[in-house]
Amino acid sequence: MANQVLSRAQVLCFLDALENEVLAYQVPVVDLIAVQTTDPYRVLVATVLSSRTKDEVTAGAATRLFERAPNPEALASLAVHEIAQLIYPVGFYQTKARQLPTLAAILIARYDGAVPDTIEALLELPGVGRKTANLVLSAAFGKPAICVDTHVHRIMNIWGFVATGSPQETEMVLRRRLPKRYWSKVNRFLVAFGQKTCRPIGPQCDICLLATKCPRIGVQPRKTKREPMHAI
Incomplete structure (x- = not known):
């Protein structure tokens, strides 16, 4: 044809x-995390980490980061250089290390630590584009x-x-x-x-x-x- x-x-x-x-x-790492947890925070952060990154690298970085930052409050308290060390070698890890604590601070200030479930609100978060926002809506919220x-x-x-x-x-x-x-x-x-x-x-x-x-x-x-x- x-x-x-x-x-x-x-x-x-x-x-x-x-x-x-x-x-x-092999199940994509973000889908695997969504199956293992109902926590939209982990799905969101893992999705941000996964951009321009192989699944196996994302999985390792997410595991290390969530051990230190299991919620937005813990993530917001980490220094940028600490986050960079934890998530290396994900793609653009230095940029993501700067974005993630800001993202966490916004979740705390605007949404009481919760992840918003609309594409408009998700797109206002640093490091979140349409691909990430749609994946979070689908994987974390079933929308x-x-x-x-x-x-x-x-x-x-x-x-x-x-x-x-x-x-x-x-x-x-x-x-x-x-x-x-x-x-x-x-x-x-x-x-x-x-x-x-x-x-x-x-x-x-x-x-x-x-x-x-x-x-x-x-x-x-x-x-x-x-x-x-x-x-x-």
Whole structure:
């Protein structure tokens, strides 16, 4: 199917197929934390740490930080250099070390130490962009929210379901085109799929379960003769 964009029904079929596929994949660290705790503070902080950082690095940094700062009050009391030492080597750790105590102080001053559950309030916190805010709403509060990172943005464009130039544009299109029951699933499915199979460099189209139907818009697949596994 060369460069023929997918219909809404086909995209929903793809997402349903991926739901079973990604069960065997490693769970993203933020989703794992959300399963292990009902504390929105930990989900928020872990999500901030996870930006531009591998999951295993985020997991270690979050564990070290939460041992010293299990709540906003403790985090606000830590010095910036202490936080930097605890979260190193997450991406932009020095910037995040400056942002986190300010974030905690705002939670204490404005929300009595609680994490707000609206995207507008979350976006006012330092270090929180739309991707982080949507992920917190979904993972911590169970609210329908579409978290669009580079994987979601890239794969939706590969499928031709959107033709957008930025993750925020992709989010707005998906809000209009996807049923709400899929909103919280999109990031979890496509991040795992994008890390393991539909990679930005060297995508494994030859073993992809969607290989026979994917438009592959803009994709240069690896040169290999392996057959697709569990194709739909």
